[in-house]
Amino acid sequence: MSELFPRKQVMGFVFSLVLTAAALTVYFMDVSFAVGMTILLATAFIQAGVQLVGFMHAGESEDKVAIYANIYYGIAIALVTIFGTLLILVWDM
Amino acid sequence: MDYFDRFAIPHPSPAIYASMVAIGLTVIAILVGLTYFKKWGYLWREWLTTVDHKRIGIMYLIAALLMLFRGGVDALMMRAQTAVPDNKLLDAQHYNEVFTTHGVVMIIFMAMPFIYALMNFVVPLQIGARDVAFPRLNALSFWLFFMGAMLFNISFVIGGSPDAGWTSYFPLAGNDFSQSVGTNYYLMSIQIAGIGTLISGINFIATIFKMRAPGMKLMKMPMFTWTALITNAIVVFAFPVLTVTLLLGTMDRLFGTHIFSMTNGGMDMLWANLFWVWGHPEVYILILPAFGIYSEIISTFSQRNLYGYKSMVASIVIISFFSFLVWTHHFFTMGQGPLTNSIFSITTMAIAIPTGIKIFNWLLTMRKGKIKFTVPMLYSVGFIPIFTIGGVTGVMLGMASADYQYHNTMFLVAHFHYTIIPGVVFAMLAGLTYWWPKMFGFMLNERIGKWAFWFIAIGFNVTFFPMFFTGLDGQARRMYTYSEASGFGLLNMLSFVGAVGLAIGFAIIVYNVYYSTRHSSRNIGSDPWNARTLEWATQTPVQSYNFARTPQVDSIEAFWDHKKKGKPLFKGKIEKIHMPNNSGVPFIMSCIFFVWGFSFVFSMWIPAIITTIAIFACMAHRSFEKDDGHYISVKEIEATEKDSEVLANESR
Numbered sequence: 001m002s003e004l005f006p007r008k009q010v011m012g013f014v015f016s017l018v019l020t021a022a023a024l025t026v027y028f029m030d031v032s033f034a035v036g037m038t039i040l041l042a043t044a045f046i047q048a049g050v051q052l053v054g055f056m057h058a059g060e061s062e063d064k065v066a067i068y069a070n071i072y073y074g075i076a077i078a079l080v081t082i083f084g085t086l087l088i089l090v091w092d093m
Numbered sequence: 094m095d096y097f098d099r100f101a102i103p104h105p106s107p108a109i110y111a112s113m114v115a116i117g118l119t120v121i122a123i124l125v126g127l128t129y130f131k132k133w134g135y136l137w138r139e140w141l142t143t144v145d146h147k148r149i150g151i152m153y154l155i156a157a158l159l160m161l162f163r164g165g166v167d168a169l170m171m172r173a174q175t176a177v178p179d180n181k182l183l184d185a186q187h188y189n190e191v192f193t194t195h196g197v198v199m200i201i202f203m204a205m206p207f208i209y210a211l212m213n214f215v216v217p218l219q220i221g222a223r224d225v226a227f228p229r230l231n232a233l234s235f236w237l238f239f240m241g242a243m244l245f246n247i248s249f250v251i252g253g254s255p256d257a258g259w260t261s262y263f264p265l266a267g268n269d270f271s272q273s274v275g276t277n278y279y280l281m282s283i284q285i286a287g288i289g290t291l292i293s294g295i296n297f298i299a300t301i302f303k304m305r306a307p308g309m310k311l312m313k314m315p316m317f318t319w320t321a322l323i324t325n326a327i328v329v330f331a332f333p334v335l336t337v338t339l340l341l342g343t344m345d346r347l348f349g350t351h352i353f354s355m356t357n358g359g360m361d362m363l364w365a366n367l368f369w370v371w372g373h374p375e376v377y378i379l380i381l382p383a384f385g386i387y388s389e390i391i392s393t394f395s396q397r398n399l400y401g402y403k404s405m406v407a408s409i410v411i412i413s414f415f416s417f418l419v420w421t422h423h424f425f426t427m428g429q430g431p432l433t434n435s436i437f438s439i440t441t442m443a444i445a446i447p448t449g450i451k452i453f454n455w456l457l458t459m460r461k462g463k464i465k466f467t468v469p470m471l472y473s474v475g476f477i478p479i480f481t482i483g484g485v486t487g488v489m490l491g492m493a494s495a496d497y498q499y500h501n502t503m504f505l506v507a508h509f510h511y512t513i514i515p516g517v518v519f520a521m522l523a524g525l526t527y528w529w530p531k532m533f534g535f536m537l538n539e540r541i542g543k544w545a546f547w548f549i550a551i552g553f554n555v556t557f558f559p560m561f562f563t564g565l566d567g568q569a570r571r572m573y574t575y576s577e578a579s580g581f582g583l584l585n586m587l588s589f590v591g592a593v594g595l596a597i598g599f600a601i602i603v604y605n606v607y608y609s610t611r612h613s614s615r616n617i618g619s620d621p622w623n624a625r626t627l628e629w630a631t632q633t634p635v636q637s638y639n640f641a642r643t644p645q646v647d648s649i650e651a652f653w654d655h656k657k658k659g660k661p662l663f664k665g666k667i668e669k670i671h672m673p674n675n676s677g678v679p680f681i682m683s684c685i686f687f688v689w690g691f692s693f694v695f696s697m698w699i700p701a702i703i704t705t706i707a708i709f710a711c712m713a714h715r716s717f718e719k720d721d722g723h724y725i726s727v728k729e730i731e732a733t734e735k736d737s738e739v740l741a742n743e744s745r
Contacts, residue, residue, distance in 0.1 A: 066302055070326070077330050077417045081370050088366060088421055092430040 012054030019043045019050070099695050103253045103273045104186045113250045142675040144228035147635055149235045150214030151532060154525070156239055157207035160198050163246065165599060167195035169592055172556070176589035178577040188573035189256035190249065190275070196259025200375070201283055202242040204513070207521040208382045209234075209293055212321045215528060216297065218628035218635065219315045221306025221644040226299035228673040229715075234293040236683030241286025244690045248278035252695065255279035258571065260372070261342075263353035263364040268346055274694050277346060281690040284339045287332055294328030297321060306627070308646040312406070315626040315649070316392075316399060319406055320385030323413045324378050330417070331374035338367040347696060362427055369420035377416040379513065381409055383520030384451055387473045390527055391455050393624045394470040395462025398650060401454040408447035415444045425496040434493035441491035445484060452477060467622070468542035472523035475550050476515040483511030486561070501571075504564025510557045522549075522602070530621050534634045535613035537605050545601035552594025559584035559591075625653040630662055632734075638670045638725055641734050667734070670725045682711040 023043040026036040052058045058067050102109055127133050140148060170191050174183045183191065217225055225231050248254045255275035257266035266276045301322045305314070314322075342364065344350040351357040353364045392399040399405065421429070421437035455477065464470065486508040490499050499505055530536045560568075563584050568575065575581050620629040630652045631639055642663040648654050655662040689704035691697075 063302065073326070073414070074330060076414075080417055081334070084418075084421070085366055085370070087433050087436075088427075088429045089360065089362060092433040093428065 009054060012050055015054075016047060016050050019047045023047075099274070100251050102250070104190075106184075106187060108187075109249060116247075116250060137677070138675070141680045142232075142677045144224070144232045144673050144675055144679075145637060146213045146217050146225050146228065146231060147532070149231055150210050150212075152235055152239075153206045153210035153213060154532075156242060157203050157210055157521075160203040160206070160242060162599070164195050164198040164203055165596065167191045167198065169596060171195065172585075172589040172592040174573060175575070175585045177586065178575055178579070178582045180574055183573065185573045186256065189258075189571070190254035192571055193255045193258050193261075193275075193279075194245075194249070197245060197255070197279065197283070199513075200259065200379070201286055202238075202245065204379050204517045204521075205286075205290060206238055206242075207517070208324070208379065209238075209290075211317075211386065211521070211524045211528065212293075212297060212324075212382060214532060215524075215628055216318055216321050217300065217304070218531075218631060218639060219318045219626050220301060220304060220309060221627050221640060221646065222300060222304040223639050223670065224673060225296050226304060227296050229676050229679060230292050230296050232676065233679035233682065234289040234296065236679050237289030237292070237686060238286045240683045240687040241282045241284070241289065241690070244285065244687055244694075245278060245282035248275060248282075252278070260365070260368060262368070263342065263345065264355055264361050266342070266346075266364075267354060269354075277343075277694040280339050280343045280346065281693050284336065284343070285686050285690050287335050287339070290328060291332045291336070294325040294332065297325040298329065301325075306644045306646050309651075312403070313646060313649050313651075316388035316402070316405060317382070317385035317626075320381045320388075320409055323409045324381045327374045327378050327381070327413050327416060331371050331378070334367060335371040335375075338364065338371065341367075343693070347693065362424075365424050365427065366420075369423040370417075372423065373420040374413075374416045376512075377412060380516045381412065383476075383516050384409065386520045386524040386527070387455060387476060389624075389626065390469045390473045390523055391458050393527075393622055394465045394467055394473075395459045396465070396623075397458055397462040398625075398653075399454070400457040400460075401450075402649060404450055405454055408450045411447045412444060415440060415447070419444060422491055422493075422496070425493045426500045431493070438491055438493045442488055445488055448484060452481065467526075468537070468539055468546060469523040469527040471543065471546045472519045472526075475546070476519045476523075479511060479515040479519075479550075479554070483508060483515065486511065499564065501569055502564035503560040503568045503570055506570045507557045507560035507564060510553075510560075514553055514557075519549075522546075527622065528628075530617055531628060531631075531633060531635065534617070535609060535615055536617060536621055537609045538613065541601060541605040541608060545598050545605060548594055548598030548601060552591045552596075552598055555591030555594060556588050557591070559587045620656075625650045627652050630655070636733055638672060638730070641667050641670075641730050667727050667730050669727055670730065671722055672725060673722045674720055676720070678711055678715060682708060685711065 020043075023040055026039050031039070052071065058064070058071070061067075127136060140152065143149065170183060171188065174180050174188060213225070213231070217223070253273035253275045255261065255266075255271075255278055256273070257271050257276055257279075261276060261279055264270060266279075301314070301318060341350075341352045345353050345359075351359040353359055353361060355361045388399055388405065418440040419437055421433060422441045425434050425437075455473075459474075466474075486504070490496055490505060490508055526537050526542060563581050564570075566581070568579070568581050568585075575585075617633065619631060619633045622629075627644055627646070630644060640663070642665060644651065644662045645664050646662075647660075651660075651662060654660045685704050685707045688700060689708060692701035692704060
């Protein structure tokens with residue numbers, strides 16, 4: 001019976017609900033801009049991770065290595081682009 | 094009448110009116126010709142609706158060659174204008190339009206389709222697949238590119254060409270300084286073509302990951318397929334940046350936002366930044382497939398396996414990652430501090446290391462090889478010293494402090510032509526000559542091809558080498574004329590002479606195609622170059638299903654082992670083959686995209702809304718359409734394979 005119950009998916013669903021609730025608190029609670037943005041960004045990225053791994057089955061096929069390599073590559077490039085742009089146009093202008 | 098005033102040319106000249114007439118007559122000639130020879134049905138059935146990767150590749154090729162000549166004429170006009178001091182051939186505005194068009198056409202509408210032409214034709218054959226992963230999306234990619242290119246090309250006769258350079262920096266490209274619709278054309282046409290490229294990127298990654306022949310591990314793929322994979326990975330990561338950047342630019346020009354403006358909180362340098370976040374990886378999108386082509390050709394004509402396969406793979410992967418780390422070197426002089434410039438200087442120079450590894454690998458492949466100097470090999474061997482000059486001057490430009498001297502001079506123009514022409518044009522001509530027999534069933538004449546090579550190689554150097562000197566002497570790029578006192582006259586005249594040499598070289602290639610079509614032998618077998626990779630294991634011309642039986646691979650050069658060691662390539666018996674159906678939807682949808690783009694260019698909102706709905710209708714149609722493809726029966730396959738030498742070899 002336990003094989004039939006999608007334990008991982010249900011747990012993932014509950015976890016995403018928790019994350020959504022955590023993000024919502026920013027609206028209802030009186031926190032500073034910096035703290036609010038930190039909470040929002042953190043919950044957003046964890047949420048994206050849960051979606052990819054839990055619901056889009058990123059780690060469940062033979063292509064696991066290729067899929068994760070692509071994701072890490074994409075994240076690395078996104079970070080380089082964002083922080084590079086900040087460096088050029090804001091921090092070192 | 095006011096409504097139609099917007100379509101008028103803001104800056105007319107007799108040359109443009111002559112072009113209008115020429116375009117009109119050509120269109121009429123094509124329509125009449127198709128009707129007279131009753132080719133409409135053939136065109137629709139065999140080409141416009143095709144999803145066959147080989148035919149799509151050939152259509153890419155034709156489009157790329159057309160655009161090569163369009164961009165080439167622009168280049169000749171520029172060299173003619175600057176050939177003598179104070180020349181009046183083109184005025185400043187026309188010169189701006191010509192160099193902008195030259196840049197956009199050559200990068201986006203010549204180099205990109207040329208690369209995708211060869212990738213489309215070769216990659217599925219090299220990995221032993223029957224087609225790409227998503228054949229219909231592939232057709233959509235091509236037609237989106239084609240419509241983007243056509244939209245861009247009508248700009249100079251309807252509404253005016255873009256004139257802010259191929260980089261189209263805001264705020265110059267904003268409404269205040271570029272009032273004609275030219276920049277709208279730039280934004281919309283590249284957007285449409287860019288969507289096509291992005292789709293291709295995803296398509297080829299899926300194809301290479303999922304559709305390789307049994308036994309072909311990643312580290313057993315031919316080098317061209319490797320470079321295609323990495324190139325498409327860069328496409329997928331870089332093109333979304335372009336999409337967003339063009340969208341932001343469109344918002345600024347059409348909807349009154351202030352993202353790239355100097356006032357109202359806009360950030361005027363953000364365009365340059367975002368443009369090069371895409372633009373530098375784009376350079377490697379152009380060069381990596383060329384590296385793959387050279388690897389195939391050098392190995393084939395040195396009659397040796399490729400030296401340092403693993404280091405080749407490692408270096409292209411490293412290059413692809415580094416390509417995202419260097420974009421600031423395009424604007425060292427923009428005003429950021431020395432810390433930033435130093436960081437990007439170092440990353441820029443670091444790219445020379447993996448590139449150097451590749452150069453040495455090619456040289457070592459040739460060492461002790463029995464080199465045959467065929468036309469593709471000539472281009473490959475010619476590429477190495479010329480590209481090295483481009484690379485070394487690139488390192489010079491990469492030094493941030495020294496770059497203040499070179500920036501935006503003809504030195505820069507010479508540098509990037511010294512990388513792009515051997516890196517892309519030579520490679521594409523080499524690849525075209527190399528795979529031509531597989532595409533069309535006959536070989537291009539070698540003697541005429543060699544004449545073309547020497548005209549192009551020498552003409553190229555005569556054109557661009559003088560620019561290093563005029564650039565160091567202070568001739569700025571994009572300057573439409575100069576005084577006699579500046580002393581640039583003689584070297585610019587030399588450049589013009591070289592450009593004429595280049596033009597003669599390309600004319601010889603056209604003649605070669607004509608000559609070879611008429612006179613070349615059709616009886617060349619399926620492997621005329623004695624090559625090493627799987628595409629040569631198919632029949633010539635290639636059947637629609639590519640391989641009657643899927644090849645079984647157990648080494649890097651399976652076809653070579655098959656030929657030399659007699660290892661069987663095709664095992665088992667022929668089974669029925671599942672193939673995709675043709676579809677007219679990609680073509681129709683892309684035509685709608687063309688009207689959509691045109692409506693945005695001229696801010697015609699009602700057609701824009703209608704076409705937007707129509708585009709979504711096409712997508713919805715696809716979602717609800719039931720299309721399971723078709724099967725080719727064993728009987729049919731056996732009939733087509735009957736005379737093939739593949740089967741003959743097997744039965745021996």
